[in-house]
Amino acid sequence: MAGRTEAPNRASYDVVIVGGAIMGASTAWFLSDDKDFDGRVLVVERDTSYQFCSTAHTNSCMRQQFSTELNVRISQFAADFVKNMRSYMGGDARVPALSVRAFGYMYLADTEEFAEVLRRNQKVQLAAGAATELLTPEEIAAAYPFYRVDDLVLGSINRVDEGYWEGAAVFDWFRRQSRERGVEYIENEVVAITRNAAGTRVESVTLKSGEVIACGQLVNATGPRAALTARMAGLDLPVEPRKRYTWVFKAAQPLDRDLPLTIDPSGVHVRENGGGSYQCGAHEVADPAVAPDDFDMDFALWEDRVWPILAARIPQFEAIKVTAQWAGHYAMNTFDHNAITGPHPELANFIFLNGFSGHGLQQSPAMGRGTAEWLTHGAYRTLDLSPFHYDRILARRPITEDAVI
CATH class of the missing domain: 3.30.9.10 (D-Amino Acid Oxidase, subunit A, domain 2)
Known part of the structure; x- marks a missing residue:
């Protein structure tokens, strides 16, 4: 982690996103783009140089050759988003025109x-x-x-629509536009997650710099560290x-x-x-x-x-x-090589966005959109991501994906 920490501007946020790489950034942007969402969002990233995150080490490619229909459609939306990013981002002339090679x-x-x-x-x-x-x-x-x-x-x-795309440009604009719309990014680290007295909701997170931040909902977008983040809330995650x-x-x-x-x-x-x-x-x-x-x-x-x-x-x-x-x-x-999304069934405001098994960059537009829909509306408005919810882990009900590289 870089040698500095930043304090948040407030003591309470409607959504705290733990992890500011591509999944966290996508979720933050789609929240900022939803006219029905009027809450405050804090993104906590342990290293804003992103030097070692999976987003920085990706091949930056996308494909539709999956063995499950939902994964195919997730990548189809990614291709559409990349090719029409300026339009998705409100026609902002600063946004580059991208394509899929x-x-x-x-x-x-x-x-x-x-x-x-x-x-x-x-x-x-x-x-x-x-x-x-x-x-x-x-x-x-x-x-x-x-x-x-x-x-x-x-x-x-x-x-x-299978091949190389400028993942770094999409990542940059997710962060840039969402910041301009009021999303707060800080370089810090969540070191503890506290439940309410009944144990049914996340009440707050504690930062490395000492602040205790109340949160309405928490999103675990910490990539390869996802199990460590879940463990702070007393949850098991097979990532x-x-x-x-x-x-x-x-x-x-x-x-x-x-x-x-x-x-x-x-x-x-x-x-x-x-x-x-x-x-x-x-x-x-x-x-x-x-x-x-x-x-x-x-x-x-x-x-x-x-x-x-x-x-x-x-x-x-x-x-x-x-x-x-x-x-x-x-x-x-390690359970079934597919994404783990949605709320924990007993800790409803702890939202998973984890376990992408090498598919994360290409799945980030659809996953960020879907997570933002769930946070805002309590339901999916576009692609139904509920087959990837955490409850399948508890039920031992895998969705096998054969096309893992």
């Missing part, structure tokens, strides 16, 4: 079992209006001749930090066309960056939980596993030079 995601299956998953998922995606295509190895080779395809059974790609490694590299012989975000059957993924540059991501095979402040690189992982896999799938990547590398965290929902 739609090079698509390419899932590669090397077994009939995995191919059947892609076929099943495509049916869900097409029913929701996505443009997913299934490709034979021969069709993959014709469209993208740089792949080695001799071990493949099937590929799946959607070239419509833990999982380390994800990223490498940016230059190819001695760049590909002659855009590289889709390619998910190799090994789980290693790589995408186009532009200018002969590419971005690759992977994780350790064991994939253990890590401490929320552990961002150490595993330098052997690249040499021993990731680069050989890349070069085997795309032979032109045998001659490459790494230009940047870092480790970040997924906020992994």
